[in-house]
Amino acid sequence: MSKLLPDLYVNTIFDIDLIALRNRGIDSIIVDIDNTLVAWETEYASKEIIDWFKKIKELGFKCCIISNNTKDRVVKFNKSLEVYAIHRAVKPRKKPFLKAIKFMNTTPDKTVVIGDQIFTDILGGNRLGAYTILVVPISKKEFFWTRIVRKLEKRILKKIEKVN
Incomplete structure (x- = not known):
């Protein structure tokens, strides 16, 4: 069960205290795209997301996007961000996370691993031994399988809310 619990739970990536992360000794960020940075099926990064990536680079963080989505999707989205990116990651497998670390x-x-899904992003990050941050999904529109998994996630989120 502990592998499913994030170290931090926030509404959006903009609620993450980047200075506090740096003070924890964090120098690298692994982040998901869909429903973490933008709504599912949003093709390009918004100005706010581009600015957030500029800020993390200015603060000295290295960054890698890890997505279970297609190469075309990830490459198109990453065009304006220009960070490392891994597509078809099959999270929560360790391999893409280890590749990002390398x-x-x-x-x-x-x-730090930042994402909106407990069974992919948080589990993958925790298996790696990284600091994990769960964000509230941006949109209700999601892949069919994700909607099923969200029902299980609700049970875990109730436990998180009891702790907080």
Whole structure:
């Protein structure tokens, strides 16, 4: 059960205190796209997302996008961000997370994984030994399978809310 619990739960990526992360010794960010950065099926990063990526780069963070989505989707989305990116990751497998760690020349204990799904992003990050942040999904529109998994996630979220 502990592998399913995030270290932090926030409404959006904009609620993450980047200075606090840096003060924890975090130097690298792994982040999901769909329903974490933008609504599912949104093709391009918004100005706010582009600005957030500029800010994390200015603060000295390295960054890698990890998505279970297609190469075309990830490449198109990453065009304006220009960070490392991994497509068809099959999260929560460790392999894409380890690949991201290698790209960024860092270690799991210096990495944060940010995403909207417990069974992919948070489980994958926790299996890696990274700091994990769960964000509230941006949109209700999602892939069919994700809607089913969300029902299980609701049970876990109730436990998180009791702790907080």
